[in-house]
Amino acid sequence: MGLTSNKVLVLAILFAVLLFVGTVWWWPRLARRNWRAVSGRIGLLLVTQVAIFASIGLFANQAFGFYASWADLFGQESGQGVVVYHGGQGGSDGGPLQVVSTEPVSVSGGTRPTIGGQIQKVDIVGRTTHIATPAFVYLPPEYFQSRYRTRTFPAVTILTGYPGTAAALIKGLHYPQTAHELSKNGQMQPMILVMMRPTVAPPRDTECVDIPGGPQTEKFFAKDLPDAVSAHYRVGKKPGSWGIVGDSTGGYCALKLALHHPEAYAAAAGLSPYYKAPIDPTTGDLFHGNKELRNSADLRWFMQHKPAPDTSLLVTSSKVGEHNYKETLKFISLVQSKHRTRIASIILDSGGHNFNTWRREIPPTLQWLSGRLSDR
Template structure:
């Protein structure tokens, strides 16, 4: 049973309840003052607390998508996300994107793609970076309707935070459901969503940086991912057809990629983002002493020292509950000083760094990005 399965959650809760009842039932028998009775009480209390915390942890993981598997939880994920292709043509018996399965969208009529759209699970292999990862692609109902068979659609890459799981974008943040409802009501245009986590070389947090001698994560998102999607789906090929959205780490990545690669991403939205790549045990040494690379990953430095990118940016924060509020105001002021770069914001009165806050911001974010993308 997988870490995110409902069976694991039910079993964890069942054992917690069972141990609680057992503790209450057996406590009178362990009321003596000998070492066996004391040891029994300690063992029961410890087991009950462990079971309760385990069930809470499993529930929280399902709600917020911290870890995708047991191996991911214990830092033993075997798939390192790097594939070296030695063929002269760069191929390995298939395209850069392979479909692994499909699932319906959790909306009315979701069982029929023509009514509810479809979510496709895919494997992507970067042609230039050799990074391999999995993603989910949401296709709107129009993609399957005969009258739109020759139409191309705008695409938005959607990123989780770190560690995060791509499934959380569907089950926890409801991106496909929200996009479907907004399009149905005429508030956004039909869009393709490419949903994945920025951790494409797990378990390392590469912060969407081209690590010297390591994973070329920025290049994967700037070139390989769009190329793979374009080769498989009817997506607009002009720069104005692509946007990118993310929360937390994904928000930082979205802003950075839109700023560094405006000819790829016409718009970038960061929900609760930060503005400078951290260096900690999860990232390791991202820059290997390269000061230029380190400065480039600092969005404040980039705005001050590099030419203004011709792109649109959206940032979000809360006056109470978000640590990035003051930096977000500072970032907006710096962007306003640039002629070519445009900035918008979602500022809540209160809201923490969590899924509930981001669910409140996602509808506005999708409307904002839809208004800045072309389907050609």
């Protein structure tokens, strides 16, 4: 049974309840002061608390999608690694994007693509970076309707935080459902959503950096990903057809990619982002002594020392509950001093670094992106 299985969660809760009842039942028999009774009390309390914490952890993982599998949890995942092709092409037909499966969107009438759209699970192989990673692509209902058969659509790359799972963007943050509702109500134009993790070299957190001698993650998102998607789907070809959004680590990546590559992304939104790539055990050495690379990964340094790029940014935070509030205000002020880069913000009165906060920010974020992207 998988880590995210409902059966695992139910069994863990049942086991914790049984241990709690057993502790209450056996406690009078273990009330003596000999070493066996004391050891029994300690053992029962320890096992019961571990079971309770395990149940809470499994429930939190179900709700927020931190880890997709047991291997992912213990840093031993094998299904979503980096595949490097030497002198060959990925996929059986050499294409950079392969559709693995399809599923309906969880909306009224969602079983029919012309009404609910469709979610396609895909495998993508970067032509230049040779990074291979899975993703989910949401196609709006209009994509399947005959009157739009020649129309192209804007596309938005959507990134999770770290470690995160791409499925959480669908099940936890409800991006396809929200896009469907907004488009149906005329509040945004139909858009293709490409949903994935920024962690394309798991379990390492690359922070969307082109690591010297390592994964060229920034190049993958700036070049390979748009090229692969555009080659397979009807995406607008002109500059201004692509946007990008993410939360936490994904938010940092989104802002950085738009600042570094305005020719690729006309607009970017960072939900609860930070503004400088961290160095910690999950990232390892990202820069290998390359001072220019390290400085460029600091978005404030970039805005202060590089020409302002022609792109639009949106950042979000909360006055109470988010640690990035003061840094976000400083970043807004810095970008405002530049003329070519445009910035907007969503500042909530309160809201933590979690899915509930981001679900409140996603609808206006998608509307904002829609108003800045071209479908041609």
